[in-house]
Amino acid sequence: MTIADNLHQVQQQIEDASKKASRTANSVTLLAVSKAQEINKIEQLYQAGQKLFGESYLSEAIDKITALQHLDIEWHFIGPIQSNKTRDIASHFSWVQSVDREKIAKRLNDQRPDDRPALQVLAQVNLFAEASKQGSDAASIENLLSFISDQPNLTLRGIMSIPPATADHGQQREQFAKIAEVYQQMRMQFPSIDTLSIGMSGDMIAAIEQGSTMVRVGTALFGERPANWKQKLKAN
Numbered sequence: 001m002t003i004a005d006n007l008h009q010v011q012q013q014i015e016d017a018s019k020k021a022s023r024t025a026n027s028v029t030l031l032a033v034s035k036a037q038e039i040n041k042i043e044q045l046y047q048a049g050q051k052l053f054g055e056s057y058l059s060e061a062i063d064k065i066t067a068l069q070h071l072d073i074e075w076h077f078i079g080p081i082q083s084n085k086t087r088d089i090a091s092h093f094s095w096v097q098s099v100d101r102e103k104i105a106k107r108l109n110d111q112r113p114d115d116r117p118a119l120q121v122l123a124q125v126n127l128f129a130e131a132s133k134q135g136s137d138a139a140s141i142e143n144l145l146s147f148i149s150d151q152p153n154l155t156l157r158g159i160m161s162i163p164p165a166t167a168d169h170g171q172q173r174e175q176f177a178k179i180a181e182v183y184q185q186m187r188m189q190f191p192s193i194d195t196l197s198i199g200m201s202g203d204m205i206a207a208i209e210q211g212s213t214m215v216r217v218g219t220a221l222f223g224e225r226p227a228n229w230k231q232k233l234k235a236n
């Protein structure tokens, strides 16, 4: 299968899952997660029609963004954010999906270059108390959203979450239902938000059933990331 075949297959799966959930296919946006994948594969996917790409590791991301600046790609930052990295994130990305605390939101706001439109922001929530993952808990999410929405150079778009990995469809559904409930509550407080970013290669069908508006898909589009990719990325 070529990369273009993978894209068409994932698009078909999104369409089928949307129909099953009585939703229109275009209510779910596909973000291609290209971390640890080669630049020429990103280009192939772009030529096949994919415009939104997500990256998690900043130095790798900046190399790719620079190499591909002739393409009309919308870049999303989806990885953990250290405060000394906010300036580069604010200047290279259109969206940041992993804002988990006010300090980071404030720095991204203050460091967004004047000549770029407002940074599109999702707050990352972690409802399952997983220490290995960033994210605001349910009790603090409303304050975080409120803080983000007060920043002039940020546009609050919604929430992102990565629940515990499981192959069990019922458990995936339960976890996503819990996140979707928080999203719906927040939508009552912040009516302009429109993005619930949940679902990856292994669980995007359950996420779409539960109301995802954006799935973040890597492996199903690009194939497996290379062995020991984490060590390689951390080394640079």
Ligand SMILES: *Cc1c(COP(=O)(O)O)cnc(C)c1O
Binding pocket: 033, 035, 056, 078, 079, 162, 200, 201, 202, 216, 217, 218, 219, 220
């Ligand atoms: C890597 C990653 C994905 C994509 O995961 P796949 O299983 O390859 O689809 C999605 N979201 C985040 C935040 C990631 O880091």
